[in-house]
Amino acid sequence: MNINPYIIEFLQVAVVIGLAPAFVGWIRMLKCWFQGRTTAGLFQPYRDLRKLFSKEIVLAHNASWIFRFTPYLLFGTAVLAGAIIPILSIDLPLAATADVIVLIALFAIARFFLALAGMDIGTAFGGMGSSREMMIASLAEPAMLMAIFTVSLANKSTSLAEIVQVINSGQMMLRPSLAFAFIAFILITLAETGRIPVDNPATHLELTMIHEAMILEYSGRHLALVEWASMMKLYLFVSLAIAVFTPWGIAVKGSLAGLPAAIGFMIAKLGIAGLIIVLIETGLAKMRIFRVPDFLGVAFLMATLGMLSFFILD
Template structure:
């Protein structure tokens, strides 16, 4: 039975909004288990967001409209991206809105404004966070493009639905180019979503924080939106990886059963990715900021190898 594509789209965005905090909660929980600590509840992120939404906003006197506009923009961009990435179905009305390059640019505009907001108040921390975030982003971008390039060689397309479709139709054989691209993508995703070893989302230590330094002055509903959006960003990068490299289980059309079946498959994959992420985060220490060049340099190298191996082996 086919359902209206718009319903699929709305379902997908609803899944994004609901599952993103859940995924963050899951990662935190597994991390606590691995580190031998008592974990907070799986639903703690929801409580945090609800608490922040209920609070008043404390705003610095010299904050401009950019500071107040940024949380809404970042949130809006995340929702838009959630409508584009094939999370549940490959046949989305919005999927043609942006290919993967335009999607990366959508995230870039959110980052651009977050960095501006960091500089808006005029504290040393804000500027430090903005400077570091933009530095890391500049190094991640070429690697990201090369990874996209390697994947698009296989699917002859940069459209996300098309990429997912081609990979899911292909035999489950091991394509060396995709393996290298996946390795590169994992490194880039760690950098882009601000996880250990590039940034630590749990820290508020002056010298190590990057993303947290930019948003240090936020409070109340603004902070709620930013936190929610960064949870969505982690979720979206995960689903972007799933759609490009492990698209099996994502519905290919608007069939009701297929779309409904995609949800448990997605949750299963997210569970596994969460454990993997925790393994990386507990296994590695945070890097010094100038070591990140090498980290992202190796991501670039992996992606280039992926491209070369496509030309040589496939």
């Protein structure tokens, strides 16, 4: 029995919006356990969001429309990306809207506006966050592209649905090129989603902030949207990695029977991904900002090695 792909599409967007805070909650919970602290539970991020939505907004006198528009745009691009990445099923009506390169550009447009919002108020922190964020993004981009390039070499496509289909149908198991690309992708994900060792999502120490510095002036529902969008971004990057490198278990042609299994697989894989992130975060300290180019250089090197090994070995 098949169900309408539009229903799956709708379901998937709902899952991305709904489960993103739980994923962040899971990471925080694991982190607490690793550091021997008691946890606030899986649902604390939901409570945080609810609190923020009910608070009033305090805006600086000179905040322009860009500052007020940015939270909605961040949320909008995240939702759109959530409709494009094959998370539950390959057969998504909107999947053809964007290939991997467009998807990265969707995150780039969100980042562009967030950086502008950081500069809108005219505080030193906002500008500092924007400047650093754009620097890291520029260095992450070539590494990201090389990783995509390697993956697309193996699949002869940059279309996500096609990549997932090729890998899922088992035409290619464990290629060294993909292993290199996978390592590169993990490093880039850490940089792009602002995790340790590049940025610390928990810090409010002035000189170490990057993402937090840009959103320092936000409050109320604006802040809630920004936070929610950044949770979704983490969720989507991890989902992207899962889709590209380990898509096994995803529902193939909109079959009703495959859907619960797909959700089960997704939750299991996200659980493991959270564990990996927490292992990295507890194992490493945050780097100095000017060490980040080295870190991303390694990512670039890994991706390039992946490409070379494709030409040499495959």
